[in-house]
Amino acid sequence: MVAQLDLTLAPGAEVRVLTGNCKGQTGTIVESEPKSSYQRSRIPVQLALDIKWLKPSQLEEIKEETSPVEEENPNSAALEEPPTEAPEITYTWLDPSEIELEEGTQSRVETDAKAIERYAEDMKEERWDYQHSPPVIFDDGTTKRPGDGHHRIKAALLAEQQILCEVRSGTLIDAIRYSCSSNQRPSLHRTNADKRQAVEMMFATLIEEFGSIEDIPRTGRGKSRTDADWSNRRIAEHVWVSSKTVDNIYTELELNAKITHFTEGERIEVIEAENLPDEIKAGELGTLKAKDKKQGLWVDWDNREASFIHPDKVRKTDKAKPVEQAIENSKPQQQQETSHSLNGLASAPPTSVEQEIQHKAASVGLNGKGKQVLPDVPRNEAPESLSVSEEFSTTPPKPESAADLSADMKHITTTVVNNAKYFSREDLRVVIGVLVAEHGLDAIDEILEGLEKKAG
Structure with missing residues (x-):
């Protein structure tokens, strides 16, 4: 039987290691003076x-x-279950080229090239202690995969040396889970990105085993390490990170699994749910425009501005978007097309100042580089004897004042000047050409002079 170790046991007692890097190994208690x-x-x-x-x-x-x-039961052989054996562990020298390093068992974001070179140099100069914490290898009978020691194995490859390894029987999932718990070497500290990747890899193995993140056993009643209960707390202990880190990543993965049930362009209806934001009411309708794994669904609401909402608070619906107001239907066709394109931009999650420029450019027929559509405005052709500069000087006469320009045109000119670095040379040429063709060069100069004085 297996009994908990008593501190009073005499040297020579046989024991088995339950946890840590030496888990599964057996040994003997010896006499040694603590230092x-x-x-x-x-x-x-x-x-x-x-x-x-x-x-x-x-x-x-x-x-x-x-x-x-006990009296022998003739049927006992059929009733007895096969004994559970501890995983077989052997120590053997391996050619590092026999070890598979490209199957995703490395729980660090990236390896340390300088550490690999340093280890390799020690191996070449025979300064390396191969018996100190040999790499742990999991062998499924076909492939040998490292549970840890990726840097040491790559160093042995570089030094063209064999390396002593602790070989265990196990699968790819066994190797990944061991890797997530073992990268604690003092010489190679883990970054926050390393810790996050280790947690995500643990969840990936659990999803592979149980089918989905919702199906992972999370009863919270497991008291033994052998129980199939993978609560966030147990995962945190396994990966050696805080419970808060695991909680945050679990929430992201759970949200990401839920938003996959929705498709962009679908109609969305808010349902009765607890903790609805104050500005959102049950029964509101909108159109799904984008999905974000940290914030949820980006919905373009029918009666207010677009915003994010958790997928638990909405459902799909067949209810169509309400008919546009009559004033919208009375717009000229070209104006409606421009308005639709602007509405499409407005409904997407905000990104940068470049989007504002695209809105303003769209109102004068610019749809991107190489796709300009100029407004149908009259243009005065210059006599053949005039140069290009003289042609511009004979464009329509200057209005009585800059106040005669529409507010939209003033705003477009100001936006172009203030954000010129976001335009290509071709876009600038076309925009300025459109403005000059419609309002005259002198009127545009007056606006530019006003901007210059304001800047001064």
Whole structure:
């Protein structure tokens, strides 16, 4: 039977390691004088390669149980379940080229090239201690995958050396989960991005095993490490990160799984739900325009401005968008087309000042570089004897004042000048050409002079 280790046991007791990098290994308690406060709270155990100082809670004693002789049941052989064996662990020298490094078992965002070169140099100069924390390899009978030691294996490749490895029986998922819990080497500290990737990889293996994030066992009742209960707390302990980090990533993954049930362009209706934002009422209708894995659904509402909403608070609907007001129907065709294009831009999530420029450019027929559509306005042709500069000087006469220009044209001119760096040379040429053709060069100059004085 297996019993919890007693601190009073004499040296020579056989024990098995329950947790940590040496999990699954068996060894013998030995006599050794502690040399530090760290060792005084631990027990020396002789494992296959060297002595490890381990906490009592990490160990269990291996004892044989004697039981009274029972009458043999002829059917007992069929009823007995096969005994559960500890994973087989062996230590062997491997050619690093035999180890598969490209199957996504590395839980770090990127490897440290300088550390690999440093390790390789130590191996070439015979300064490397191969017996100290050898890489853990999981072998499924076909492929050998590293659970940790990616830097050391790449260093052995670079140094063209074999490397001592701890080989266990296991699958790709076993290797990934071990990698997520083992990258704690003091010489290679994990970044926040490394920790996040390790948590996401853990969730990926659980989704692969159970089918979806909603199906992951999360009862919260598991008290043993063998229980199939993967709460956020247990995942945090496994990956060595805070519970808050796991909670945040779980919320993102859960939201991302929910928004995949919706498609852009679908009609959306707000349902009765708790904690609705104050500005949102049940029964409101809108059109889904975009999806964001951190904020939810971006909806263009029928009766107010677009905003984000959680997918739990809406449902799909067949209710059509209300008919536009009569004033909208009375607009000239060209004006309606421009208005629709502007509405389309307004309904998308805001991005940058460039979007504002696109709105203003669209009102004068600009639809992007190389796709200009100029308004149908009269243009005075210059006599053949005049130069290009003289032609511009003979454009329609200057209005009585700049006040005669429409407010829209003034705003367009101001926007173009203030944001000229966002336009290509061709776009600037066309926009200015349109303005000059409709209002005259002198009128545009007057606006520019006003802007210059204001800037001064």
